[in-house]
Amino acid sequence: MKIAVVAANGKAGKLIVEEAVNRSLDVTAIVRGENKSVAKKFIKKDIMALTKDDLKNFDVVIDCFGAWTPETLPLHTTTSQHLCDILSGTDQRLLIIGGAGSLYTDKNHTMQVFKTPEFPAEYLPTATAQSNELDELRKRNDVKWTFVSPAADFQAEGERTGEYILAGEEFTLNEKGESIISYADYAIAMIDEATKGNHIQQRISVLKK
Numbered sequence: 001m002k003i004a005v006v007a008a009n010g011k012a013g014k015l016i017v018e019e020a021v022n023r024s025l026d027v028t029a030i031v032r033g034e035n036k037s038v039a040k041k042f043i044k045k046d047i048m049a050l051t052k053d054d055l056k057n058f059d060v061v062i063d064c065f066g067a068w069t070p071e072t073l074p075l076h077t078t079t080s081q082h083l084c085d086i087l088s089g090t091d092q093r094l095l096i097i098g099g100a101g102s103l104y105t106d107k108n109h110t111m112q113v114f115k116t117p118e119f120p121a122e123y124l125p126t127a128t129a130q131s132n133e134l135d136e137l138r139k140r141n142d143v144k145w146t147f148v149s150p151a152a153d154f155q156a157e158g159e160r161t162g163e164y165i166l167a168g169e170e171f172t173l174n175e176k177g178e179s180i181i182s183y184a185d186y187a188i189a190m191i192d193e194a195t196k197g198n199h200i201q202q203r204i205s206v207l208k209k
Contacts (some may be wrong), residue, residue, distance in 0.1 A: 004058040006030045008037045011156045013064035015187040047079045052086050060194045063096040073129035077136050088142045098149040101127025103171040144200045151181040151207035158182025163209040164189050180208045
């Protein structure tokens with residue numbers, strides 16, 4: 001299996017690359033500048049400059065792109081749709097780091113976390129952008145995408161426990177009443193999905209066990 005990790009220099013991207021390398025998978029980092037991941041193979045290219053030819057040999061493309069400023073937040077959708085266009089009509093899979101804000105609070109899927117009154121205002125722009133990204137992905141039946149939402153408390157420096165709970169579209173808590181996961185455990189879940197491919201054209205979520 002050949003895996004490409006786009007935006008591999010970010011905190012999540014580097015850990016996802018590391019997890020893949022530790023499993024002896026064939027992984028290539030795609031970065032805009034110097035490769036700071038542990039991948040021995042890399043492509044130096046901006047995500048929007050990637051072509052079908054660049055990605056044609058990969059079984060799975062993992063999109064770790066993140067944007068945080070008001071002017072760049074729409075790039076969540078722009079970049080993932082660009083990757084969708086490249087992979088359209090192929091058997092290649094696209095896995096995307098999502099957000100927790102778009103998870104549903106009820107079984108009927110009528111309310112999302114980021115639309116609740118108690119949702120922190122400072123996270124609303126990012127949650128809205130990632131929800132829009134997911135909305136656009138749902139319109140694509142020509143791409144084998146999977147949107148992987150972390151828990152609400154997504155900890156960059158959290159410990160690697162080696163375990164996680166796999167959930168679906170609904171906001172889920174563990175037995176301690178927590179919605180939390182480390183980047184390291186999230187990386188495990190992402191590579192598990194990359195190797196198994198059990199959730200094509202679905203959104204899944206993961207949290208600490």
